[in-house]
Amino acid sequence: MAYGNFEQFIRNMTRVMGSVNTKLQRDLTLRTRVARRFSMTEVAELMAVDVTYLARVSNEEPEFPEGAKIGRERTFSPSEIMLIRSIMGSNKAARRQHLHWRKPGEPVKIVTFGAQKGGTGKSLSAAHFAQYVNLFYGLRVGIIDADPQATVSLYFADESLPLFQPDTPTLADFMGVDDPGAEA
Numbered sequence: 001m002a003y004g005n006f007e008q009f010i011r012n013m014t015r016v017m018g019s020v021n022t023k024l025q026r027d028l029t030l031r032t033r034v035a036r037r038f039s040m041t042e043v044a045e046l047m048a049v050d051v052t053y054l055a056r057v058s059n060e061e062p063e064f065p066e067g068a069k070i071g072r073e074r075t076f077s078p079s080e081i082m083l084i085r086s087i088m089g090s091n092k093a094a095r096r097q098h099l100h101w102r103k104p105g106e107p108v109k110i111v112t113f114g115a116q117k118g119g120t121g122k123s124l125s126a127a128h129f130a131q132y133v134n135l136f137y138g139l140r141v142g143i144i145d146a147d148p149q150a151t152v153s154l155y156f157a158d159e160s161l162p163l164f165q166p167d168t169p170t171l172a173d174f175m176g177v178d179d180p181g182a183e184a
Helices: 006-019 022-032 040-046 051-060 078-089 122-137 151-156 171-175
Strands: 068-070 073-076
Touching: 040 051, 040 073, 040 078, 051 078, 073 078, 078 122, 122 151
Parallel strands: none
Antiparallel strands: 068 073
């Protein structure tokens, strides 16, 4: 590939993406992963509050999620943790901020993980970083997965995400390249 030939890069990426058996990878990933849930104690740690305070909020707030009972412990999904954050963030008397927002005009923060060598942990690092800032700070995170193996996409996908349907938007679509497979 010639240096600086962006269209050729997109064509090559499209060819490689078409040859990877990502459906098999998705099926294997979905069969072997376990959805992580967090105990009330863990949720309190993520939000840097005392567990007794969190229990009091759960008793006082009608919108507080029920979670799922596992034995004697209530557990919460990441989505439920975000709801808890919003409930706690709506309290004007809160000692700390539980939801973080950009101020008007403040630029979006962009963090990239990249290397020229495969197998260095880029996808794993990006996925865990995204989970960290979401769980500990309540930040909304967008991930663009340019990996032909769709590793990060598979981490967060479920059966309802149309990763392998022909009309699913690709990186080339996102970048505005009309026909990456066409000859120049």
